[in-house]
Amino acid sequence: MTNDVLDTINNRRSIREFLDKPVSDDILSQILEAGFRAPFAAQLCSVIYTRNREKMKNAGITVYPTVPVHMIFFIDLVRLEKIMTHRGHEYGYDDMMAIWLGMQDVVLMIENLTIAAESLGLGSVLYGLTPLRADSIAKTFNVPKRVFPVVGISIGYPDPAEETEIRPRIPLEMAAFEDEYRNHSDEDINICMKKMDTGFIAQGYYIKSRTKVELVDKEDTIGFDKYSWSEHISRKFRSAFRKGDPLLDILRRHGFDLK
Numbered sequence: 001m002t003n004d005v006l007d008t009i010n011n012r013r014s015i016r017e018f019l020d021k022p023v024s025d026d027i028l029s030q031i032l033e034a035g036f037r038a039p040f041a042a043q044l045c046s047v048i049y050t051r052n053r054e055k056m057k058n059a060g061i062t063v064y065p066t067v068p069v070h071m072i073f074f075i076d077l078v079r080l081e082k083i084m085t086h087r088g089h090e091y092g093y094d095d096m097m098a099i100w101l102g103m104q105d106v107v108l109m110i111e112n113l114t115i116a117a118e119s120l121g122l123g124s125v126l127y128g129l130t131p132l133r134a135d136s137i138a139k140t141f142n143v144p145k146r147v148f149p150v151v152g153i154s155i156g157y158p159d160p161a162e163e164t165e166i167r168p169r170i171p172l173e174m175a176a177f178e179d180e181y182r183n184h185s186d187e188d189i190n191i192c193m194k195k196m197d198t199g200f201i202a203q204g205y206y207i208k209s210r211t212k213v214e215l216v217d218k219e220d221t222i223g224f225d226k227y228s229w230s231e232h233i234s235r236k237f238r239s240a241f242r243k244g245d246p247l248l249d250i251l252r253r254h255g256f257d258l259k
Contacts, residue, residue: 004119
């Protein structure tokens with residue numbers, strides 16, 4: 001038996017080349033409505049969308065040139081606090097826990113929205129470093145304090161001429177555990193790495209994208225032909241996110257009370 005929802009999820013891939021074709025207001029509304037139908041903790045999320053690439057550039061987010069629509073998803077405590085004021089209550093919650101719940105709302109919403117877009121023939125690509133651009137995003141889109149960007153996404157109609165493949169994932173048995181956590185052995189880690197690395201190298205992913213995290217403190221002896229997923233993810237978490245202010249400082253600057 002076929003299942004259209006599972007097929008849509010299992011065949012989803014990031015799109016970086018789009019047709020020069022607008023996304024109608026009606027389609028956009030359907031996608032956004034589907035996003036807000038996601039399960040939620042407290043509906044602590046908002047989204048700003050734009051068709052203006054210059055605005056995204058001013059916000060510090062480099063987008064692909066042919067994408068028609070861009071979105072930024074936010075944890076939004078301002079709306080909650082205004083609702084509480086109308087009910088005669090004063091906000092007194094732990095901001096760290098509120099951020100945690102808001103993150104849940106955002107990621108659930110964006111997954112709904114992404115799958116809805118796929119089902120309507122659109123594709124998307126995410127921008128994960130969005131929180132580090134909070135200052136320029138706030139200035140560009142008139143975002144108040146206590147509303148914080150979590151992730152960005154671009155949506156449009158995929159260019160059929162672009163060759164895209166379904167990227168490998170860590171084996172299910174290495175990431176989904178029944179009854180208790182699986183403390184991975186060296187053999188387990190090797191299985192994970194082999195599945196991911198073999199798949200990405202076979203697809204020539206890093207060769208095609210020319211994506212590589214540079215090493216600044218030692219010689220880079222790995223060419224693109226041997227540059228693998230495990231090497232890439234290790235380099236990212238070794239050094240790539242150390243640039244600029246720590247995220248905790250940025251959150252505090254945007255009005256969150258974090259001890």
